[in-house]
Amino acid sequence: MRRRVAPSILAADFGRLREQVREVVDAGAEVIHVDIMDGHFVPTLSMGPKAVEALRDFDVLLDVHLMVERPERHVAEFARAGASTIIVHVESTPHVHYAVQAVREAGCNAGVALTPSTPVEALSEIRGDVWSVLCMTVNPGWGGQAFIPASLDKIARLRALIGPDVELEVDGGIDVQTAGPCAEAGASLFVAGTSVFGNPDPGQAFHVVASAAGCS
Numbered sequence: 001m002r003r004r005v006a007p008s009i010l011a012a013d014f015g016r017l018r019e020q021v022r023e024v025v026d027a028g029a030e031v032i033h034v035d036i037m038d039g040h041f042v043p044t045l046s047m048g049p050k051a052v053e054a055l056r057d058f059d060v061l062l063d064v065h066l067m068v069e070r071p072e073r074h075v076a077e078f079a080r081a082g083a084s085t086i087i088v089h090v091e092s093t094p095h096v097h098y099a100v101q102a103v104r105e106a107g108c109n110a111g112v113a114l115t116p117s118t119p120v121e122a123l124s125e126i127r128g129d130v131w132s133v134l135c136m137t138v139n140p141g142w143g144g145q146a147f148i149p150a151s152l153d154k155i156a157r158l159r160a161l162i163g164p165d166v167e168l169e170v171d172g173g174i175d176v177q178t179a180g181p182c183a184e185a186g187a188s189l190f191v192a193g194t195s196v197f198g199n200p201d202p203g204q205a206f207h208v209v210a211s212a213a214g215c216s
Contacts, residue, residue, distance in 0.1 A: 001164060001188040003215040005179075006031035006063050007206060008171075009055075010046060011193035020202050021055060027203035028210070031061045033171070033191045036078070038068035041092045042141035049081035056082030063189075065113065065171070067140050068092060072099040079106035087111035087134050087169075090122045100129050111169070115140055116148055120157045127162050132189070137182070138172030147173030152185045159186025179213035187213075 007024045009017060009032060021032060032055060037046040052062055061084040068074060071088040072095070078086055086108045088099045096112065103110035111132035114122060116139060123133060135155055138145035151170070159168055170187040175195035182190065190213045192206075199205035 001167065003183055003188050003190070003213050004030055005190045005192050005196075005206060005210045005213060005215060006033040006169070007196045007202065008033040008035060008191050008193035009051070009197070010035040011197040012202075013197070017051075018054065020197060021058060023201075023203040024196060024206045025058055025060055027206045029060060029206055031063050031189065032058065033063045033065060033193075034083075035065050035193075036068060036074075037141065041069045041089065042067045044141050049077050052078060052081035052083055061085060063087070063111075063169075063191075065111075065134065065191075066092070067113075072102045075099070075102045075106050075108075079103075079108050083108050085109040085111050085132060087113050087132065089113045089115065089140075091115055091118060097126055097129065100126060104129075111167070113140075113171075114158075116151065116154075120154060120161050123158070123161060127166070130162075130166065132167035132169055133158055133162055134169040134171055134191075135187070136172055137170050137174070137178075140172075145173055147175075147178045152181055155182055155185035155187055174209070176208055176212040179209055183213045190215075 064083040109131035113134035137151040169189040171191035
């Protein structure tokens with residue numbers, strides 16, 4: 001599967017959001033990652049559907065990561081806002097298969113995310129129903145955290161479980177040092193926030209991370 005970097009707008013300057021997204025799109029970004037946090041499933045609050053709507057006119061996939069309780073209740077709203085992929089956490093709902101079905105019925109690609117402490121086996125019963133799997137390589141809730149080294153073994157085990165045709169995302173602490181090892185372990189989509197938008201030149205930073213990940 002072709003490798004790509006997905007800049008995460010959680011780390012962007014929201015006063016210059018569209019300008020900064022334009023910089024990374026012009027640099028070759030095909031996917032933009034949008035982190036949605038509710039202050040319950042994770043301690044912090046972030047943006048809502050309006051942030052997705054503000055980017056829907058860019059020629060990119062909008063990868064929406066719902067770090068919220070009972071995500072199935074919010075799927076339709078984010079689909080209407082322009083999400084391409086909607087990712088739900090297995091830990092955030094008692095009925096993850098129902099949430100995945102809701103995403104697919106809304107016309108979006110369905111993704112499932114795992115926090116660092118959740119075993120890969122949690123995906124065993126739904127792996128055939130998802131377009132992507134997201135492996136959190138930090139604890140969800142804050143940008144700028146350090147990559148958890150044990151994630152590399154988990155990425156490899158996830159790739160073995162889901163096979164070669166499912167997108168395997170990594171999210172958290174992805175930069176020029178960690179992107180390469182994640183790629184070798186089996187990751188195909190690299191969510192990069194601080195390492196891209198924390199740089200004075202996001203477009204150039206995007207190229208550096210993409211090169212480290214072996215993106216074509």
